[in-house]
Amino acid sequence: MLPQETVRRKRSGETLTSDEIARFIAGVTDGGVSEGQVAAFAMAIWFNGMARDETVALTLAMRDSGDVLAWSDIDRPIxxxxxxxxxxxxxxxxxxxxxxxxxxxxxxxxxxxxxxxxxxxxxxxxxxxxxxxxxxxxxxxxxxxxxxxxxxxxxxxxxxxxxxxxxxxxxxxxxxxxxxxxxxxxxxxxxxxxxxxxxxxxxxxxxxxxxxxxxxxxxxxxxxxxxxxxxxxxxxxxxxxxxxxxxxxxxxxxxxxxxxxxxxxxxxxxxxxxxxxxxxxxxxxxxxxxxxxxxxxxxxxxxxxxxxxxxxxxxxxxxxxxxxxxxDAYLPSAPVIRQVIAAQSGYLSVCDTRGVGLAVIELGGGRSRPDDTIDHRVGFDRLLPLGTRVEKGDEIGRVHAANTEDAGRAAQRLAAFYPIAPEAPALPPDILTRISA
Structure with missing residues (x-):
């Protein structure tokens, strides 16, 4: 079956067979399936999902696209x-x-x-x-x-x-x-x-x-x-x-x-x-x-x-x-490190966590394209946990940036990601639940 037919069937909400999935993944591995077809396949799955058996077949096909390791010479639980x-x-x-x-x-x-x-x-x-x-x-x-x-x-x-x-x-x-x-x-x-x-x-x-x-x-x-x-x-x-x-x-x-x-x-x-x-x-x-x-x-x-x-x-x-x-002698350090200061007194109430992650990417610490080069020096540190009481002028974190312009923008953004409230927030537990077979 042609790769585009597999994409079409999944796009139309049909259930793929294990053989169809295995052949498509084989094409992904050997280059017979183009980047555009992989993207379309992923988007079709995003919209239409997969049945359990399809997901199992996809998992096993991807596993079997290369070697499977064995550890018989190691006397420890793997x-x-x-x-x-x-x-x-x-x-x-x-x-x-x-x-x-x-x-x-x-x-x-x-x-x-x-x-x-x-x-x-x-x-x-x-x-x-x-x-x-x-x-x-x-x-x-x-x-x-x-x-x-x-x-x-x-x-x-x-x-x-x-x-x-x-x-x-x-x-x-x-x-x-x-x-x-x-x-x-x-x-x-x-x-x-x-x-x-x-x-x-x-x-x-x-x-x-x-x-x-x-x-x-x-x-x-x-x-x-x-x-x-x-x-x-x-x-x-x-x-x-x-x-x-x-x-x-x-x-x-x-x-x-x-x-x-x-x-x-x-x-x-x-x-x-x-x-x-x-x-x-x-x-x-x-x-x-x-x-x-x-x-x-x-x-x-x-x-x-x-x-x-x-x-x-x-x-x-x-x-x-x-x-x-x-x-410190080995890890790369950013040329500009800037404090982020609390604009008022109160409690760190919520955090736009996704915004923090995107801000790291915008500083150069992540990718917007697969071939982007990462600047390992940049990011944030000394971030205070939610619920912390701060006074106006206290440090709530630091920006590590490649230049002063990036540092200024990131500092403003980080401050906005952590609104300060007069009351301490109610925080969820670290672990919400456990799922087992």
Whole structure:
């Protein structure tokens, strides 16, 4: 069947067969399907959705478009976590080392920024020398020797997803449940996982702004992954403000290192990293008791074991060996750093989180086209959490920019993203619900 016929049938709301989907994805992989046809296919799915069996077929076809890893030589549970994307969401950077320090093997295949959300790979590229696309041998050796490796999709792992992912980013087809499900799970299934925990974000900084939509996505992910033989659960978490106190690339790596050094204790970020680590330990069977899992994860962070794992991972993948001790010497810094000041006294009441993410892109910290070059220096840091009481003139955050003009515009925008109210806001819990098979 011609690719345009597959697009036409999906555009018309028809149900595609597994064979049709497999042939279309084979064309995506070998170049027989054009970029325009991929974009039209994604848009047809965005408008008409997919039945469960279609989503399973799409996921498996994308997984099988490249190699599927096996880890028989590693005597650890093979586990991972994935987020559906948020602003200031650098959980993976700390979670993989925490989980590895607790005895799990974490072969984490991550992605670049998508839409207004930041990408783990873009953040890691702020570390000089870090190889996000290592050889298969180096990837395997790092997971075996260190316990975790965070890398991108190599040419051999779910290559169809890699191409579709880049096109979705610039064609307004990101927020589709079947496409998100297939994209996430094709990479994770290709990584040879035994268990997977999903962080499904909901809120004004997430792709899913509605709680019911987020639950639909979580259930789709959990159902398809478990059906494919990977033990999977999902936590639905709040994304109505940046998760870290930074949003950008180098600034989020700096935040990650400060976290691993124990400098972010008591924050939402710490609570979520430790909650996901405990969930991974229990789901993988490494621990059967949630209380013990919580304690084990907390100890791995507090003892410095997770920081050591992160440093070893960075060095194994080509980065400096002393990134924890000397981060400032390695991470790129913006030439202009400007404070953002509270215009009045009161409480930080709400945040336009999506606006923050888009502002990072406008500073140069993200892409509007697949081939755009990222400025890893730019972004925001020292962001105060919602509910904070501020006085007029207090700093509510900082802008890192390439020039004074960009800094001025971004500072004005950031101030507008955080309206100040006379009363403290009612804030949602960090974790709204848990979805399991």
């Amino acid at each position: 586990a991972d976590k994935h987020s559906t994307g948020g602003v200031g969401d650098n959980v993976s950077l700390m979670l993989a080392p925490v989980a590895a320090a607790c005895g799990l093997a974490v072969p984490m295949i991550s992605g670049r920024g998508l839409g207004h959300t930041g990408g783990t790979l873009d953040k890691l590229e702020a570390i000089p020398g870090y190889t996000i696309m290592p050889s298969a041998d180096l990837f395997r050796r790092t997971v075996k020797d260190v316990g975790c490796a965070i890398i991108g999709q190599t040419a051999d792992l779910a290559p169809a997803d890699k191409r579709i992912y880049a096109i979705r980013d610039v064609t307004a087809t990101v927020d589709s449940v079947p496409l998100i499900t297939a994209s996430i799970l094709s990479k994770k299934l290709a990584a040879g996982l035994q268990s997977l925990v999903l962080d499904v974000k909901v809120g004004n900084g997430a792709f899913m702004t509605d709680a019911a939509e987020a639950e639909t996505l979580a259930r789709s992910l959990v159902e398809v992954a478990n059906g494919a033989g990977v033990k999977t659960s999902a936590l639905i978490t709040d994304m109505n403000q940046p998760l870290a106190d930074a949003a950008g690339n180098a600034v989020e790596i700096a935040n990650c290192i400060a976290f691993l050094k124990g400098e972010k204790a008591g924050t939402r970020l710490e609570r979520l990293v430790l909650a996901f680590a405990a969930e991974m330990l229990v789901l993988s069977g490494a621990e059967t008791d949630r209380v013990r899992a919580d304690a084990k994860a907390a100890k791995a962070l507090a003892s410095g074991a997770a920081a050591d794992v992160f440093a070893r991972m960075v060095h194994a993948l080509g980065g400096p060996s002393d990134i924890i001790e000397n981060a």
